[in-house]
Amino acid sequence: xxxxxxxxxxxxxxxxxxxxxxxxxxxxxxxxxxxxxxxxxxxxxxxxxxxxxxxxxxxxxxxxxxxxxxxxxxxxxxxxxxxxxxxxxxxxxxxxxxxxxxxxxxxxxxxxxxxxxxxxxxxxxxxxxxxxxxxxxxxxxxxxxxxxxxxxxxxxxxxxxxxxxxxxxxxxxxxxxxxxxxxxxxxxxxxxxxxxxxxxxxxxxxxxxxxxxxxxxxxxxxxxxxxxxxxxxxxxxxxxxxxxxxxxxxxxxxxxxxxxxxxxxxxxxxxxxxxxxxxxxxxxxxxxxxxxxxxxxxxxxxxxxxxxxxxxxxxxxxxxxxxxxxxxxxxxxxxxxxxxxxxxxxxxxx
Amino acid sequence: xxxxxxxxxxxxxxxxxxxxxxxxxxxxxxxxxxxxxxxxxxxxxxxxxxxxxxxxxxxxxxxxxxxxxxxxxxxxxxxxxxxxxxxxxxxxxxxxxxxxxxxxxxxxxxxxxxxxxxxxxxxxxxxxxxxxxxxxxxxxxxxxxxxxxxxxxxxxxxxxxxxxxxxxxxxxxxxxxxxxxxxxxxxxxxxxxxxxxxxxxxxxxxxxxxxxxxxxxxxxxxxxxxxxxxxxxxxxxxxxxxxxxxxxxxxxxxxxxxxxxxxxxxxxxxxxxxxxxxxxxxxxxxxxxxxxxxxxxxxxxxxxxxxxxxxxxxxxxxxxxxxxxxxxxxxxxxxxxxxxxxxxxxxxxx
Numbered sequence: 163x164x165x166x167x168x169x170x171x172x173x174x175x176x177x178x179x180x181x182x183x184x185x186x187x188x189x190x191x192x193x194x195x196x197x198x199x200x201x202x203x204x205x206x207x208x209x210x211x212x213x214x215x216x217x218x219x220x221x222x223x224x225x226x227x228x229x230x231x232x233x234x235x236x237x238x239x240x241x242x243x244x245x246x247x248x249x250x251x252x253x254x255x256x257x258x259x260x261x262x263x264x265x266x267x268x269x270x271x272x273x274x275x276x277x278x279x280x281x282x283x284x285x286x287x288x289x290x291x292x293x294x295x296x297x298x299x300x301x302x303x304x305x306x307x308x309x310x311x312x313x314x315x316x317x318x319x320x321x322x323x324x325x326x327x328x329x330x331x332x333x334x335x336x337x338x339x340x341x342x343x344x345x346x347x348x349x350x351x352x353x354x355x356x357x358x359x360x361x362x363x364x365x366x367x368x369x370x371x372x373x374x375x376x377x378x379x380x381x382x383x384x385x386x387x388x389x390x391x392x393x394x395x396x397x398x399x400x401x402x403x404x405x406x407x408x409x410x411x412x413x414x415x416x417x418x419x420x421x422x423x424x425x426x427x428x429x430x431x432x433x434x435x436x437x438x439x440x441x442x443x444x445x446x447x448x449x450x451x452x453x454x455x456x457x458x459x460x461x462x463x464x465x466x467x468x469x470x471x472x473x474x475x476x477x478x479x480x481x482x483x484x485x486x487x488x489x490x491x492x493x494x495x496x497x498x499x500x501x502x503x504x505x506x507x508x509x510x511x512x
Numbered sequence: 513x514x515x516x517x518x519x520x521x522x523x524x525x526x527x528x529x530x531x532x533x534x535x536x537x538x539x540x541x542x543x544x545x546x547x548x549x550x551x552x553x554x555x556x557x558x559x560x561x562x563x564x565x566x567x568x569x570x571x572x573x574x575x576x577x578x579x580x581x582x583x584x585x586x587x588x589x590x591x592x593x594x595x596x597x598x599x600x601x602x603x604x605x606x607x608x609x610x611x612x613x614x615x616x617x618x619x620x621x622x623x624x625x626x627x628x629x630x631x632x633x634x635x636x637x638x639x640x641x642x643x644x645x646x647x648x649x650x651x652x653x654x655x656x657x658x659x660x661x662x663x664x665x666x667x668x669x670x671x672x673x674x675x676x677x678x679x680x681x682x683x684x685x686x687x688x689x690x691x692x693x694x695x696x697x698x699x700x701x702x703x704x705x706x707x708x709x710x711x712x713x714x715x716x717x718x719x720x721x722x723x724x725x726x727x728x729x730x731x732x733x734x735x736x737x738x739x740x741x742x743x744x745x746x747x748x749x750x751x752x753x754x755x756x757x758x759x760x761x762x763x764x765x766x767x768x769x770x771x772x773x774x775x776x777x778x779x780x781x782x783x784x785x786x787x788x789x790x791x792x793x794x795x796x797x798x799x800x801x802x803x804x805x806x807x808x809x810x811x812x813x814x815x816x817x818x819x820x821x822x823x824x825x826x827x828x829x830x831x832x833x834x835x836x837x838x839x840x841x842x843x844x845x846x847x848x849x850x851x852x853x854x855x856x857x858x859x860x861x862x
Contacts, residue, residue, distance in 0.1 A: 214762070281783070307854045309849075426775070429626070434627045440849065459861070494862040495787055495862060504657045504743050507812075
């Protein structure tokens with residue numbers, strides 16, 4: 163296709179002449195087997211290579227090849243690798259404000275996160291915070307609302323939460339802990355056996371497409387919705403600031419565009435695959451349940467307490483939360499009108 | 513930023529050397545005043561220029577500068593211009609199957625359209641159809657669910673639709689016509705006066721951000737939701753097939769990535785601006801109303817009749833609809849679980 167002859171093509175000097183060959187390493191927090199997540203990183207790398215004729219070459223490394231899964235952010239901060247694909251909320255142990263970039267319980271859904279980051283104050287507020295860790299952030303995917311996980315028994319009331327041993331991390335785990343549950347940290351590979359043995363009573367993972375692969379329905383048939391702790395979780399490309407600043411502006415532009423394409427690919431792929439997986443799971447006898455309003459409301463109230471406490475002692479949290487929370491209210495006032503009105507009807511006639 | 517010195521930068525030969533300078537013209541169906549729509553075309557053009565160091569240069573032309581607003585597709589088909597920014601459903605007069613690419617009544621919402629086109633069979637089915645018009649299609653924005661328009665009086669029952677003179681075009685107009693309404697075709701500039709004089713009883717436009725500018729609330733205070741005829745309307749970049757095939761593959765890749773970035777920018781911008789506009793409108797005394805389930809159900813049933821009739825006589829419609837309708841059912845079965853469960857709760861506590 164390069165042999166072009168057309169009145170719109172002139173023999174102007176080639177502007178790209180002399181742009182450098184650049185090799186970057188991207189460490190991922192996700193194994194290749196989680197193909198929707200890993201695939202978005204592949205799309206970014208492939209597209210950037212295509213655009214630059216192979217000159218800007220980003221190689222992806224699975225967790226453990228160079229850097230352990232949950233050290234990805236640290237490796238970029240220290241410039242061990244130029245960039246990573248991870249979720250900011252994996253790092254709430256450093257600062258709870260890392261939650262905002264991905265998801266906080268009862269936060270924004272996927273479209274609302276996009277609006278806040280792309281058109282609202284989100285990108286600026288987050289990058290101001292990430293600057294403390296020597297990072298620039300780029301949207302790198304969104305799973306959509308996740309599910310509430312797999313339970314060996316029904317839980318209907320706030321009382322049923324008490325003593326519940328549930329595999330869940332992060333702020334969702336903190337809220338459930340305040341409600342009397344006993345959050346557990348377990349790798350994906352250990353969930354099945356722990357549920358089977360009754361070492362744990364429940365476990366959250368992602369949503370039907372990823373959950374199906376773990377086979378948890380065989381040992382914990384009650385499948386609860388929604389995962390109120392992960393309403394629209396964003397996955398990130400984090401880039402070391404010095405390495406970014408060294409890029410030619412053409413490569414920065416290529417990266418920006420390609421990362422946005424990778425971002426939307428992930429949501430669309432999940433939205434495409436989850437319905438089919440849900441249908442298969444229901445065919446296996448999975449018992450689909452919604453969390454009761456009593457449980458949702460109690461968890462929501464606890465989240466508000468937690469956030470107020472954090473705001474009182476953490477200026478980074480306070481600054482971002484003020485904007486985020488105002489945005490949430492405004493967004494839900496609008497999404498409750500046209501989007502919800504339409505969706506509700508379509509779900510009723512399907 | 514081009515003066516790079518780093519261990520990851522080598523002196524490999526410049527692959528972009530010799531790529532041609534290319535100038536394209538994009539005719540838009542949207543005036544600059546509709547800034548969210550026009551802005552997405554600008555983003556595409558700007559990003560492609562940035563990526564290619566100015567060598568791939570797309571100039572945007574407002575409606576009428578080269579081509580009238582609703583002749584954009586024809587102009588690309590005939591290669592008067594290389595590309596356009598328009599909505600495929602403006603061309604349902606040629607073939608009703610042009611509806612699918614943008615929106616059909618009671619079709620897919622914005623995220624579902626993305627999933628169908630990006631991860632499902634949508635892109636392939638649509639491009640097979642557009643090939644008859646010598647076009648390639650690229651996602652170029654989505655407004656989200658639109659509103660149901662402005663009404664001088666309340667309409668509560670199917671009987672209230674009878675004789676209603678409403679400004680609405682396309683398949684939505686056909687459905688309302690079958691329900692006894694009298695659809696009218698009016699340019700945006702004539703709506704206000706016609707409503708004021710009572711020449712028409714109602715008019716649909718877009719959603720709060722764009723609607724506010726027309727000031728229709730002053731003459732038709734009942735603002736209905738949702739616009740069931742436009743659940744997730746996609747805006748398109750259509751490209752002439754021969755011109756596309758002539759592009760160097762690096763420019764094709766740049767265009768693909770930049771168009772996806774433009775696509776998501778539009779939705780995020782609308783999602784950002786609509787809530788603020790809705791709040792202002794409510795402050796002006798606008799009476800927000802939801803269409804009754806009776807009206808929604810009747811319109812839905814009529815849409816099913818219309819689609820069955822069209823499938824019986826139009827093979828292009830029949831082929832796309834079979835896939836689209838199956839997709840819709842599967843999507844709503846899933847979106848009714850986690851997304852709706854979460855959103856419903858958040859809308860209740862705001």
